[in-house]
Amino acid sequence: DQQVKQNSPSLSVQEGRISILNCDYTNSMFDYFLWYKKYPAEGPTFLISISSIKDKNEDGRFTVFLNKSAKHLSLHIVPSQPGDSAVYFCAAIDSGTYKYIFGTGTRLKVLA
Amino acid sequence: KAGVTQTPRYLIKTRGQQVTLSCSPISGHRSVSWYQQTPGQGLQFLFEYFSETQRNKGNFPGRFSGRQFSNSRSEMNVSTLELGDSALYLCASSLPGATNEKLFFGSGTQLSVL
Numbered sequence: 001d002q003q004v005k006q007n008s009p010s011l012s013v014q015e016g017r018i019s020i021l022n023c024d025y026t027n028s029m030f031d032y033f034l035w036y037k038k039y040p041a042e043g044p045t046f047l048i049s050i051s052s053i054k055d056k057n058e059d060g061r062f063t064v065f066l067n068k069s070a071k072h073l074s075l076h077i078v079p080s081q082p083g084d085s086a087v088y089f090c091a092a093i094d095s096g097t098y099k100y101i102f103g104t105g106t107r108l109k110v111l112a
Numbered sequence: 113k114a115g116v117t118q119t120p121r122y123l124i125k126t127r128g129q130q131v132t133l134s135c136s137p138i139s140g141h142r143s144v145s146w147y148q149q150t151p152g153q154g155l156q157f158l159f160e161y162f163s164e165t166q167r168n169k170g171n172f173p174g175r176f177s178g179r180q181f182s183n184s185r186s187e188m189n190v191s192t193l194e195l196g197d198s199a200l201y202l203c204a205s206s207l208p209g210a211t212n213e214k215l216f217f218g219s220g221t222q223l224s225v226l
Contacts, residue, residue, distance in 0.1 A: 089155060
């Protein structure tokens with residue numbers, strides 16, 4: 001039972017354009033969401049997060065949007081750069097149980 | 113501050129053997145969790161330890177076990193290895209007692225089972 005889903009395994013975007021990565025979840029007890037980026041042969045690194053009491057959080061080129069009613073979040077990268085090419089994982093936390101669940105990942109390729 | 117350290121970096125084993133992986137968290141971090149990454153399956157949660165106690169467990173068979181020591185270092189053991197256990201095993205640590213804290217990952221141990 002995949003509680004956090006990333007339905008697009010891969011995405012290609014032209015440099016300078018917007019990248020939009022999507023994530024859906026099923027558990028209404030999740031109250032905190034995070035995005036991680038992973039390069040080959042390295043562990044994932046934290047990118048940006050959002051609490052369930054907010055609907056948007058911005059950090060430089062990265063913005064995360066949360067739609068609680070749809071149980072959907074998205075990561076926007078503007079403008080996209082070749083160095084953003086990596087696998088992106090969304091994650092959700094159930095603060096009551098400390099459970100931290102990751103999605104299956106989306107491989108982003110930014111074309112120069 | 114040193115990051116999360118995982119050893120060994122690569123490991124090759126044969127079916128039926130057992131393996132122990134090691135993880136040293138960032139100094140001051142008391143929560144350590146383990147994940148299995150395979151192509152198409154994302155990061156599957158194995159278990160999480162906090163102050164030497166297993167706080168959460170994922171849906172893996174009993175062949176997968178772990179422990180945490182008083183210095184917060186953690187080990188993960190897989191017994192009776194199967195071909196399907198071939199994966200990247202990632203360890204992550206986070207601040208003590210935090211619930212919404214970001215995880216800091218090591219580079220992982222790449223396990224190949226032949």
